[in-house]
Amino acid sequence: MLGWGVDFLRAEMNRLLALLFHQGVLDEQFLQLQQLQDESSPNFVSEVITIYFSESEKLLRNLRMLLMDRELSDYKKMEIHLNQMMGSSSSIGAKRVRNVCVAFRAASEQSNHAGCLRALELLEHEYCYLKNKLHELFQIEQQRALASGVRYPAQHD
Amino acid sequence: MARNGVASWRRRSSDQSDDPSPCGSEDVHVLAVDDSLVDRKVIEHLLKISSCKVTAVDSGIRALQFLGLDEEKAAGDFNGLKVDLIITDYCMPGMTGYELLKKIKESSALREIPVVIMSSENVLARIDRCLEEGAEDFIVKPVKLSDVKRLRDFMTRDVGDRVRSDGEGTTHKRKLQESSDVSSSSPSVSSASSSSSSSSSLPTTPSRSPSPSPSVSLSEPSSPSPSTGSSGPCSPSSLESPTRRLKMTSCCD
Numbered sequence: 001m002l003g004w005g006v007d008f009l010r011a012e013m014n015r016l017l018a019l020l021f022h023q024g025v026l027d028e029q030f031l032q033l034q035q036l037q038d039e040s041s042p043n044f045v046s047e048v049i050t051i052y053f054s055e056s057e058k059l060l061r062n063l064r065m066l067l068m069d070r071e072l073s074d075y076k077k078m079e080i081h082l083n084q085m086m087g088s089s090s091s092i093g094a095k096r097v098r099n100v101c102v103a104f105r106a107a108s109e110q111s112n113h114a115g116c117l118r119a120l121e122l123l124e125h126e127y128c129y130l131k132n133k134l135h136e137l138f139q140i141e142q143q144r145a146l147a148s149g150v151r152y153p154a155q156h157d
Numbered sequence: 158m159a160r161n162g163v164a165s166w167r168r169r170s171s172d173q174s175d176d177p178s179p180c181g182s183e184d185v186h187v188l189a190v191d192d193s194l195v196d197r198k199v200i201e202h203l204l205k206i207s208s209c210k211v212t213a214v215d216s217g218i219r220a221l222q223f224l225g226l227d228e229e230k231a232a233g234d235f236n237g238l239k240v241d242l243i244i245t246d247y248c249m250p251g252m253t254g255y256e257l258l259k260k261i262k263e264s265s266a267l268r269e270i271p272v273v274i275m276s277s278e279n280v281l282a283r284i285d286r287c288l289e290e291g292a293e294d295f296i297v298k299p300v301k302l303s304d305v306k307r308l309r310d311f312m313t314r315d316v317g318d319r320v321r322s323d324g325e326g327t328t329h330k331r332k333l334q335e336s337s338d339v340s341s342s343s344p345s346v347s348s349a350s351s352s353s354s355s356s357s358s359l360p361t362t363p364s365r366s367p368s369p370s371p372s373v374s375l376s377e378p379s380s381p382s383p384s385t386g387s388s389g390p391c392s393p394s395s396l397e398s399p400t401r402r403l404k405m406t407s408c409c410d
Contacts, residue, residue, distance in 0.1 A: 029299045036202055036302065044202060052195045083248050087277045088195035091299045 009144035016137055023096070025130055030093030046138055052092050056127060059085045063120055070113060078108045078116065085123075097126050185312050186210040186238060190220045190245035190257065191275070196298070200244065200275075203305045212238070217252030217260075220245065226264050240270055242312055244296075247276035247283065255287060262291040273308060275300055 020026040037044040059081045066078050082105045089098040100123045107115030187209045189200045197213045204211040214220050224240060243261065247254040254274050261267045271293040276283065284295045293311070296304050 029301075032299070032301050033199070036199075036206060038206075041202065048195060048198050048202075051198055055194055080250060083277075084193055087246075087248070087298060088193050090277055091193070091196050091199050093299070 005147040006144055009140055009147060013137060013140045013144065016133065016140065020133055020137075025094070025096050025126075025133065027093045027095040029090065033092060046141075048092060049134055049138075052088055052094075053131060055088055056085060056097075060120075060124060060127065063123075067113070067116055067120060073111075073113055073116070075108045075111050075116075079105055082108065094130055097123065097130055100126050184208060184210040185241045185309060186212070187242045187244060188220060188223060188240045189213040190215075190217060190243065190249070190254065192216060192246065192249045196246065196275075196300075200300055200305075203300060203302055206302065207305045207309050209242075209305075209309060210238075212240075217245070217249060217254070217257035220257055221252075221260060224261070224267055224270075226260070226267060242271050242273065242308065244273040244275060244308070246298075247274050247278075247287070255283075255290065258287060258290050258292055271312070 017026070033045050033048060062081050063078060066074050066081075082101050086098050086101040086105070089095075089101060100119060104116060104119035104123055107119050185208070187204050189197060189204065189211055191197045191200060191213070192215050194215075197215065201211045201213045212223060214223055220243065224243075243257075245254040245257055252260075254276075258272050258274065261270060261272055268291070272291065273294045273296060274284075274287045274292045275296045275298050277298040279297050287295055294308065
């Protein structure tokens with residue numbers, strides 16, 4: 001077993017996680033998700049996160065489309081999308097993304113088009129950052145799984 | 158994790174060996190309703206880990222269809238799988254969780270099934286409204302394992318009560334409506350209502366730690382009186398604290 005490799009990678013993962021926590025990008029709900037992962041569902045976190053990514057990108061696209069029409073911006077619809085994004089972000093522990101959604105929604109409630117645009121840009125930025133960091137995390141995790149070999153069973157009964 | 162919970166749950170269910178209900182057997186069957194795929198996946202997993210059978214649907218309408226209560230089919234046209242608990246998101250397009258709750262409580266076939274509402278918003282008026290309509294509990298998202306464990310513990314006890322009262326069901330169902338004030342951060346609340354509970358005490362600090370078992374409030378002697386509104390010793394300010402879950406207690410008389 002490549003003991004040193006596993007330890008190093010675990011440390012890398014913890015360091016990245018600590019950073020993300022410190023930055024407020026993730027909160028303890030993310031840890032809760034990790035705790036739900038076990039031998040019978042070894043890919044739970046990455047499955048949920050993958051769904052989160054695809055759902056979020058749909059929502060972001062919809063939001064951008066809604067904002068492109070300055071005249072008839074459908075704020076009600078925006079709020080629906082935002083609520084969805086807020087909900088799913090909080091479910092995976094994406095704290096900063098969620099907070100931007102809150103601010104975005106406030107702008108939408110005031111029918112503040114410029115404010116919404118700014119919020120959308122910030123939201124896209126935060127989402128991108130989150131996505132990149134989570135991908136990094138999963139890559140380290142995959143490497144660690146490979147390095148440790150017997151850490152995860154090849155098949156579970 | 159939830160493994161401890163399984164052992165104690167089974168111990169309790171053995172008291173009801175003659176109980177024909179599903180809780181006497183292995184699994185509690187939960188119907189989860191949420192339009193968010195992410196949330197459905199998470200709640201499904203939380204429930205499975207807590208030894209529950211789960212059916213997850215994405216809307217109130219589908220939930221009603223599953224329960225055999227939609228316009229096309231006659232009520233009582235059950236699909237055969239008895240549902241022991243319904244947990245639904247509040248904010249959903251089309252039929253909201255609140256509307257779903259109302260429909261379920263209006264149905265003679267379904268009103269006995271406990272309904273739990275989830276919401277990412279901690280709004281007292283919303284919580285009150287749901288509890289007044291007969292929701293057993295209101296969970297602020299994100300839902301955690303401790304929330305699900307608490308629900309499952311409540312379910313076991315609840316079904317036991319139901320069986321012992323020969324299926325009347327109304328006694329325990331409305332217990333939580335005695336008070337609409339919700340706080341898990343007020344010490345006075347905890348001392349008042351933990352008398353008949355043998356399980357964990359209420360947290361006195363606003364925190365995200367596991368919340369107390371709902372048996373605290375459920376085991377209060379029930380008077381099926383409707384909710385009296387937001388009166389009582391629980392101060393509104395306690396709700397601004399980061400309590401994740403608003404605890405139903407019988408703190409007002």
